[in-house]
Amino acid sequence: xxxxxxxxxxxxxxxxxxxxxxxxxxxxxxxxxxxxxxxxxxxxxxxxxxxxxxxxxxxxxxxxxxxxxxxxxxxxxxxxxxxxxxxxxxxxxxxxxxxxxxxxxxxxxxxxxxxxxxxxxxxxxxxxxxxxxxxxxxxxxxxxxxxxxxxxxxxxxxxxxxxxxxxxxxxxxxxxxxxxxxxxxxxxxxxxxxxxxxxxxxxxxxxxxxxxxxxxxxxxxxxxxxxxxxxxxxxxxxxxxxxxxxxxxxxxxxxxxxxxxxxxxxxxxxxxxxxx
Amino acid sequence: xxxxxxxxxxxxxxxxxxxxxxxxxxxxxxxxxxxxxxxxxxxxxxxxxxxxxxxxxxxxxxxxxxxxxxxxxxxxxxxxxxxxxxxxxxxxxxxxxxxxxxxxxxxxxxxxxxxxxxxxxxxxxxxxxxxxxxxxxxxxxxxxxxxxxxxxxxxxxxxxxxxxxxxxxxxxxxxxxxxxxxxxxxxxxxxxxxxxxxxxxxxxxxxxxxxxxxxxxxxxxxxxxxxxxxxxxxxxxxxxxxxxxxxxxxxxxxxxxxxxxxxxxxxxxxxxxxxxxxxxxxxxxxxxxxxxxxxxxxxxxxxxxxxxxxxxxxxxxxxxxxxxxxxxxxxxxxxxxxxxxxxxxxxxxxxxxxxx
Numbered sequence: 001x002x003x004x005x006x007x008x009x010x011x012x013x014x015x016x017x018x019x020x021x022x023x024x025x026x027x028x029x030x031x032x033x034x035x036x037x038x039x040x041x042x043x044x045x046x047x048x049x050x051x052x053x054x055x056x057x058x059x060x061x062x063x064x065x066x067x068x069x070x071x072x073x074x075x076x077x078x079x080x081x082x083x084x085x086x087x088x089x090x091x092x093x094x095x096x097x098x099x100x101x102x103x104x105x106x107x108x109x110x111x112x113x114x115x116x117x118x119x120x121x122x123x124x125x126x127x128x129x130x131x132x133x134x135x136x137x138x139x140x141x142x143x144x145x146x147x148x149x150x151x152x153x154x155x156x157x158x159x160x161x162x163x164x165x166x167x168x169x170x171x172x173x174x175x176x177x178x179x180x181x182x183x184x185x186x187x188x189x190x191x192x193x194x195x196x197x198x199x200x201x202x203x204x205x206x207x208x209x210x211x212x213x214x215x216x217x218x219x220x221x222x223x224x225x226x227x228x229x230x231x232x233x234x235x236x237x238x239x240x241x242x243x244x245x246x247x248x249x250x251x252x253x254x255x256x257x258x259x260x261x262x263x264x265x266x267x268x269x270x271x272x273x274x275x276x
Numbered sequence: 277x278x279x280x281x282x283x284x285x286x287x288x289x290x291x292x293x294x295x296x297x298x299x300x301x302x303x304x305x306x307x308x309x310x311x312x313x314x315x316x317x318x319x320x321x322x323x324x325x326x327x328x329x330x331x332x333x334x335x336x337x338x339x340x341x342x343x344x345x346x347x348x349x350x351x352x353x354x355x356x357x358x359x360x361x362x363x364x365x366x367x368x369x370x371x372x373x374x375x376x377x378x379x380x381x382x383x384x385x386x387x388x389x390x391x392x393x394x395x396x397x398x399x400x401x402x403x404x405x406x407x408x409x410x411x412x413x414x415x416x417x418x419x420x421x422x423x424x425x426x427x428x429x430x431x432x433x434x435x436x437x438x439x440x441x442x443x444x445x446x447x448x449x450x451x452x453x454x455x456x457x458x459x460x461x462x463x464x465x466x467x468x469x470x471x472x473x474x475x476x477x478x479x480x481x482x483x484x485x486x487x488x489x490x491x492x493x494x495x496x497x498x499x500x501x502x503x504x505x506x507x508x509x510x511x512x513x514x515x516x517x518x519x520x521x522x523x524x525x526x527x528x529x530x531x532x533x534x535x536x537x538x539x540x541x542x543x544x545x546x547x548x549x550x551x552x553x554x555x556x557x558x559x560x561x562x563x564x565x566x567x568x569x570x571x572x573x574x575x576x577x578x579x580x581x582x583x584x585x586x587x588x589x590x591x592x593x594x595x596x597x598x599x600x601x602x603x604x605x606x607x608x609x610x611x612x613x614x615x616x617x618x619x620x621x622x623x624x625x626x627x628x629x630x631x632x
Contacts, residue, residue: 169361175348177375
């Protein structure tokens with residue numbers, strides 16, 4: 001066998017392996033999509049049906065029975081609001097830590113990250129009681145606050161590592177040129193880190209949208225997000241596979257489309273500083 | 277009256293006083309160079325003047341106004357950074373016009389000023405480029421352009437040439453000198469390169485450990501150093517410093533009086549070497565550096581003093597040769613044990629120069 005032949009063999013093998021891995025990862029999701037278009041009876045048939053007449057019945061029932069649009073609205077509002085709030089808090093924090101490094105900056109950063117290492121359930125009772133006492137149970141405000149706080153360490157870290165790449169002298173030059181703090185932000189730092197800012201925002205949007213633990217525990221019918229909607233189809237009355245799948249499909253649909261369009265920014269943000 | 281006046285300026289980082297009460301007056305239009313070894317505080321002092329660091333003690337006055345605690349943006353100073361610090365997302369034109377735009381200067385006026393500066397600095401054809409499309413020298417000129425467009429009260433340069441290669445450094449140095457002659461702007465320039473200090477400065481400020489060792493014109497520092505540190509810092513190769521013990525002949529024959537534990541300082545051009553054997557001192561040639569226009573010869577005397585001699589002729593001497601060391605004792609400086617000068621040597625063109 002010549003080396004050209006062995007190279008092309010290797011190429012085909014690699015392609016095959018990549019496709020195999022991708023299909024394996026995609027399979028549950030694909031199955032979910034298929035099931036969403038089946039009737040309940042078809043959904044539990046053995047052996048599973050691959051060929052069937054698709055129906056939109058499940059989607060209609062989900063919207064009718066549990067007002068999909070309300071949950072979608074809640075998800076959209078909480079994730080967008082928590083992302084914007086988070087960026088507004090993380091930007092100045094990361095700025096001061098990156099450009100005015102103090103003796104304890106590294107410790108503060110580590111401490112912030114360490115809060116992500118604690119299991120969320122450990123804070124459930126105090127936070128639940130706090131939400132209850134302040135009358136914020138089942139409100140979007142509570143979810144926005146919780147989402148913001150739980151994403152904040154990641155946002156600060158991501159922005160911090162992006163700001164670290166900007167030489168401090170550029171900001172000093174702007175100051176010498178007569179820029180106020182706000183102009184330093186808006187005319188120099190922001191344009192230079194726009195890509196990183198966007199990817200940080202996108203990631204936090206996705207994390208908030210997909211968040212289930214706090215939504216399930218702190219919200220119900222009024223402020224519930226799509227995670228709550230999905231969970232409601234796995235109820236004591238029984239498991240409705242087709243409707244559960246339809247609800248899940250509708251829940252993940254928007255964020256998958258969103259992710260598809262912003263994947264370049266996401267990848268860029270997550271690998272920032274890793275390769276120069 | 278002084279244009280820029282520093283009074284007992286202090287800076288403390290943590291527990292360390294890095295600037296220890298600096299007093300200095302700079303006149304309008306003057307080109308002042310801060311020079312000193314690394315860690316002497318020269319860049320910190322510049323950053324204090326720029327307002328990029330907080331002044332912990334003393335006061336700073338510019339053109340009759342106290343600016344000690346004014347933010348950088350309000351001081352009306354321009355700075356050229358070592359790393360150039362150009363705005364990477366802006367074109368050359370935008371870089372140079374940024375300050376004027378912030379100051380809300382009329383667009384037509386901005387264009388005119390930038391065009392004029394670009395012409396002076398040979399940047400006209402690069403105005404639309406971004407910094408990363410420029411060479412190091414061009415970036416440096418943009419950084420200078422950004423400063424001159426504003427016509428600030430004082431220009432601050434922080435080691436602006438240290439990122440350039442040797443040839444470009446010499447060329448840019450000459451351009452900066454010309455620029456200063458043409459604009460007549462008050463300039464403070466920080467460098468560790470004493471050639472830059474000697475060639476550019478009206479006055480040189482020699483700093484060490486956060487204090488001023490001496491202030492003076494380049495030649496005054498060379499000819500009349502206040503102490504051993506300045507004497508050795510200014511001049512290449514360094515001034516020869518020899519202890520009294522290593523050169524007993526100087527006291528006995530030449531009649532120099534050396535204080536207890538003191539030193540003699542000799543410029544390399546005041547040490548000459550001869551093959552004959554009737555000199556004041558004898559030595560052996562260690563190393564010869566033939567630079568073409570001048571020749572540096574390193575010798576060790578029989579008493580163990582290491583000396584370097586500079587001569588404008590080529591030499592027939594070879595490494596290992598025994599030589600007579602002649603010293604122009606009139607030109608010798610004498611320092612006490614603490615390095616303070618006790619006798620200033622005579623210099624060429626000095627009215628009291630003794631004929632040899």
